[in-house]
Amino acid sequence: MIYRETGQFRTSYAEDQAIFRLRQDKIGIAVILAIAWIGIPFFADEYLLRAILVPFLILAIAAIGLNLLLGYCGQISLGTGAFMAIGAYAAYNLALRLPALPLLLDFLLAGLIAAAVGVVFGLPSLRIKGLYLAVATLAAQFFADWAFLRLPWFTNYTPSGSVTAPPLDFFGWVADTPREKYFVCLAFACLTALLAKNLVRSRIGRSWMAIRDMDIAAEIIGIRPMTAKLSAFAVSSFVAGGAGVLWAFVHLGSWEPLAFSIDMSFRLLFMVIIGGMGSILGSFLGAAFITVLPIFLNQAPGLVGIQLSTAMVSHLEFMIFGSLIVLFLIWEPHGLARLWQIGKEKMRLWPFPY
Amino acid sequence: MLATVTPSPPPAPIAQRQRAIGEVLLAVENISLRFGGVRALSNVSFDIRKGEIRAIIGPNGAGKSSMLNVINGFYHPQEGRILWKGRARSRMRPHEAAKGGIARTFQNIALFKGMTTLDNIMTGRILKMRASFIEQALYVGRGRSEELRERDFVERIIDFLEIAHIRHTPVGKLPYGLQKRVELARALAMEPELLLLDEPMAGMNLEEKEDMCRFILDVNEEFGTTVALIEHDMSVVMDISDRVVVLDYGKLLADGTPDQVRDDPAVIAAYLGVAHG
Amino acid sequence: MAELGPLLEVVLGGLMSGVLYALVALGFVLIFKASGVFNFAQGAMVLFAALSLVRLAEWLPFPLAFLLTIVIMIAVAWAIERLVLRPLVGQHGLILFMATIGVTFFLDGFGQTIWGSNVYQLDLGIPASPWFLLESLFPGGILVSPIDVFAAAIAGALVLALSIFFHSTKIGRALRAVADDHQAAQSVGIPLNRIWLIVWSTAGIVALVAGMAWGSKLGVQFSLSLIALKALPVLILGGLTSIPGAIVGGLIVGAGEKLAEFYIGPSIGGGIEYWFAYVLALAVLLVRPQGLFGEKIIERV
Numbered sequence: 001m002i003y004r005e006t007g008q009f010r011t012s013y014a015e016d017q018a019i020f021r022l023r024q025d026k027i028g029i030a031v032i033l034a035i036a037w038i039g040i041p042f043f044a045d046e047y048l049l050r051a052i053l054v055p056f057l058i059l060a061i062a063a064i065g066l067n068l069l070l071g072y073c074g075q076i077s078l079g080t081g082a083f084m085a086i087g088a089y090a091a092y093n094l095a096l097r098l099p100a101l102p103l104l105l106d107f108l109l110a111g112l113i114a115a116a117v118g119v120v121f122g123l124p125s126l127r128i129k130g131l132y133l134a135v136a137t138l139a140a141q142f143f144a145d146w147a148f149l150r151l152p153w154f155t156n157y158t159p160s161g162s163v164t165a166p167p168l169d170f171f172g173w174v175a176d177t178p179r180e181k182y183f184v185c186l187a188f189a190c191l192t193a194l195l196a197k198n199l200v201r202s203r204i205g206r207s208w209m210a211i212r213d214m215d216i217a218a219e220i221i222g223i224r225p226m227t228a229k230l231s232a233f234a235v236s237s238f239v240a241g242g243a244g245v246l247w248a249f250v251h252l253g254s255w256e257p258l259a260f261s262i263d264m265s266f267r268l269l270f271m272v273i274i275g276g277m278g279s280i281l282g283s284f285l286g287a288a289f290i291t292v293l294p295i296f297l298n299q300a301p302g303l304v305g306i307q308l309s310t311a312m313v314s315h316l317e318f319m320i321f322g323s324l325i326v327l328f329l330i331w332e333p334h335g336l337a338r339l340w341q342i343g344k345e346k347m348r349l350w351p352f353p354y
Numbered sequence: 355m356l357a358t359v360t361p362s363p364p365p366a367p368i369a370q371r372q373r374a375i376g377e378v379l380l381a382v383e384n385i386s387l388r389f390g391g392v393r394a395l396s397n398v399s400f401d402i403r404k405g406e407i408r409a410i411i412g413p414n415g416a417g418k419s420s421m422l423n424v425i426n427g428f429y430h431p432q433e434g435r436i437l438w439k440g441r442a443r444s445r446m447r448p449h450e451a452a453k454g455g456i457a458r459t460f461q462n463i464a465l466f467k468g469m470t471t472l473d474n475i476m477t478g479r480i481l482k483m484r485a486s487f488i489e490q491a492l493y494v495g496r497g498r499s500e501e502l503r504e505r506d507f508v509e510r511i512i513d514f515l516e517i518a519h520i521r522h523t524p525v526g527k528l529p530y531g532l533q534k535r536v537e538l539a540r541a542l543a544m545e546p547e548l549l550l551l552d553e554p555m556a557g558m559n560l561e562e563k564e565d566m567c568r569f570i571l572d573v574n575e576e577f578g579t580t581v582a583l584i585e586h587d588m589s590v591v592m593d594i595s596d597r598v599v600v601l602d603y604g605k606l607l608a609d610g611t612p613d614q615v616r617d618d619p620a621v622i623a624a625y626l627g628v629a630h631g
Numbered sequence: 632m633a634e635l636g637p638l639l640e641v642v643l644g645g646l647m648s649g650v651l652y653a654l655v656a657l658g659f660v661l662i663f664k665a666s667g668v669f670n671f672a673q674g675a676m677v678l679f680a681a682l683s684l685v686r687l688a689e690w691l692p693f694p695l696a697f698l699l700t701i702v703i704m705i706a707v708a709w710a711i712e713r714l715v716l717r718p719l720v721g722q723h724g725l726i727l728f729m730a731t732i733g734v735t736f737f738l739d740g741f742g743q744t745i746w747g748s749n750v751y752q753l754d755l756g757i758p759a760s761p762w763f764l765l766e767s768l769f770p771g772g773i774l775v776s777p778i779d780v781f782a783a784a785i786a787g788a789l790v791l792a793l794s795i796f797f798h799s800t801k802i803g804r805a806l807r808a809v810a811d812d813h814q815a816a817q818s819v820g821i822p823l824n825r826i827w828l829i830v831w832s833t834a835g836i837v838a839l840v841a842g843m844a845w846g847s848k849l850g851v852q853f854s855l856s857l858i859a860l861k862a863l864p865v866l867i868l869g870g871l872t873s874i875p876g877a878i879v880g881g882l883i884v885g886a887g888e889k890l891a892e893f894y895i896g897p898s899i900g901g902g903i904e905y906w907f908a909y910v911l912a913l914a915v916l917l918v919r920p921q922g923l924f925g926e927k928i929i930e931r932v
Contacts, residue, residue, distance in 0.1 A: 131725070145905065198493040203500075204487065207480055209469055216428075216464065217460070217466065222544070266736075315744045318740025319737050323733070323737050326714075329726055329729060
């Protein structure tokens with residue numbers, strides 16, 4: 001009854017093109033933002049902020065990055081972790097070697113460096129399709145893993161290979177408590193979501209989707225496949241690189257190359273598939289799901305009195321992720337985001353079934 | 355130019371249509387196209403004049419679609435040349451042909467299935483948009499104003515083709531006839547000088563065919579768009595086209611007005627020899 | 632002559648591990664040829680087969696365990712065909728590929744849940760101590776591992792058997808027809824589902840052989856699943872649809888990475904093997920997208 005559009009008329013195309021068209025949606029997003037910015041920091045304890053919400057927000061950003069490439073442009077990547085690593089190590093080296101630069105500029109430059117490398121590894125996409133591209137992006141993953149492990153310049157010749165981020169100093173404001181770090185991540189997540197949404201509803205986003213849906217038809221309406229694909233690689237890698245900086249600087253603090261292994265790439269792929277390909281909201285839902293499920297698996301059996309070994313929990317996680325991927329691909333390729341939308345449609349028509 | 359759209363009257367007989375058929379817009383000269391050892395086109399020449407409706411007919415496998423693919427840059431003929439507005443065109447990709455003013459629909463609909471009707475048609479305006487990356491990301495300046503301007507333009511095409519009710523529907527969910535119409539809308543959104551239609555009426559029922567005929571004639575008359583179309587339904591071809599090219603086994607069989615072509619003994623032989631359709 | 636010895640040893644060692652890559656790649660090619668599915672789960676199938684065999688062999692005589700594992704792999708193939716492929720028939724290749732990633736994770740987790748996740752020794756009765764060849768020609772001779780030789784022999788036999796199977800049996804001809812054109816094959820009455828089941832089962836058996844070869848070399852453990860990642864560049868190199876391509880690609884990658892490690896490795900920190908195959912495959916992709924032996928992709932509009 002509450003979720004109705006009756007009586008709401010859009011009198012201009014500007015209103016019809018708004019991100020949230022219905023009044024209820026506008027109220028809904030306002031409530032969510034209020035909870036995220038005011039409610040959570042007020043009530044959440046340190047553990048929740050540090051161990052769940054901060055990683056969730058950063059992974060959501062990375063998932064948006066991958067979603068722009070996979071969900072919107074239809075180009076698969078199994079190397080998102082590599083682009084996160086490139087962002088993280090670029091920012092580390094910029095902060096280390098050019099201490100005069102403000103941290104925010106380091107972040108931006110690190111994203112641009114990741115974008116440039118992304119374009120290089122996206123080049124094969126011009127000649128090859130889907131499956132082959134998976135191999136090209138895996139090449140990026142393995143090469144990055146190796147480079148940050150074996151080329152000591154990147155890790156400033158630290159004997160262990162592990163590096164530590166500088167303090168999070170944003171023009172004098174230092175984020176060092178979990179709450180402050182949460183705000184940093186939240187700000188970046190909101191910004192990324194907004195910019196990504198704007199891109200996908202503009203010319204560039206439409207040209208990505210056109211390439212995704214039918215590249216031949218895209219070409220006849222004047223889209224240059226090269227520009228469309230490489231711009232998707234660039235933007236996606238930029239966002240992934242930025243997420244990598246946050247993962248390293250805000251979440252981990254100190255990290256090793258293993259932090260961005262192929263495991264991370266797969267995890268992000270799962271977030272996008274389960275959350276919903278081609279949906280910004282889905283990136284958040286997927287990130288939330290993949291972050292919370294392992295914690296749930298660790299805690300839930302204990303609560304009902306069953307003791308599972310760590311190995312068992314990890315195997316269970318593998319099986320659940322694997323089956324969910326298959327199930328979502330078969331039944332709802334648009335993921336949780338689509339389920340949410342279907343739920344809303346039902347509400348709109350309720351109590352009538354049609 | 356779309357501002358003057360009015361509900362269109364039923365199509366008038368060809369003789370009464372007030373149109374000026376102008377100079378040669380596109381000429382294909384001695385085109386030969388081979389795939390491996392298979393000859394798809396051999397030594398085909400004809401022209402398309404500004405403002406006319408030009409039909410390309412022929413039995414299945416005659417090379418009609420290959421001809422369209424040559425014209426919009428998908429295939430590159432081994433021999434012959436293409437003159438666009440009197441100038442020989444170099445080897446070009448389809449997106450360059452699009453920039454040059456050639457739009458096209460496909461025999462098996464080539465829409466973007468995951469996008470709505472509106473977004474599909476908006477893609478036709480991509481070449482008209484100039485907003486920078488930053489403007490698009492922030493949805494400010496030209497990023498916003500262009501979206502609204504082009505939306506306005508696209509809405510007129512939507513009205514013109516009477517598809518306003520399916521604006522926000524993903525095209526994958528539309529019935530076949532409407533998908534064909536959306537594909538035409540996307541091509542029109544490009545404001546092409548030459549519109550290539552590959553069997554625009556295939557698989558339609560009579561009513562849908564009549565609608566489509568009306569749209570093609572309206573487009574041609576009101577916007578002066580030159581149309582080249584492949585069609586199997588002879589009555590449609592004879593009704594709406596100004597001149598007809600007949601292809602058979604990759605060769606030019608006849609070229610002339612519908613009446614001339616209809617009476618051509620070679621055409622009659624080809625059509626009697628091969629199952630009609 | 633003195634430098635030639637180590638070089639020959641490196642090349643030979645590389646070729647031997649190349650054969651092992653080829654074994655995994657072979658499973659990919661089989662499935663891709665017949666069903667157009669790029670089966671990421673091939674590596675997981677290798678792990679699953681090896682785990683089943685090694686754990687069953689603890690209870691049963693080896694030949695019986697071997698036969699039972701074949702039955703298990705056919706059951707796995709059946710389940711994948713029924714539960715994953717059939718509902719996704721006609722979907723975009725990318726969707727199918729991602730579905731096989733899902734299968735990979737499920738099989739990895741499932742295999743380790745029922746069979747355990749330790750390192751298990753697989754003893755095929757092959758002597759572990761290396762052989763020294765050509766001692767008369769080179770000082771110290773050339774060191775060759777018997778397991779590698781055994782694996783190479785098995786791989787050779789397998790390729791031979793598959794070629795005969797493909798070219799001389801009725802099922803083989805049907806398979807090739809399906810590979811050429813699904814719809815045409817279906818229209819002449821070839822039951823697609825059964826063909827897929829046969830292909831996936833064959834791939835399962837190839838996975839078992841690969842699992843035995845790798846397992847006896849490295850021990851049966853989770854890392855076997857990751858071998859699939861090494862087989863991907865092999866595939867790209869050889870071409871997705873070519874069985875000889877998989878073999879030659881495997882040999883090139885095997886020998887190439889060992890040589891690169893031997894010559895360039897020390898100067899840039901080592902561990903080149905980790906990415907060499909991928910960068911090689913990437914280079915090949917840019918020059919010749921269909922791979923060395925693959926069919927050229929002609930796009931019709």
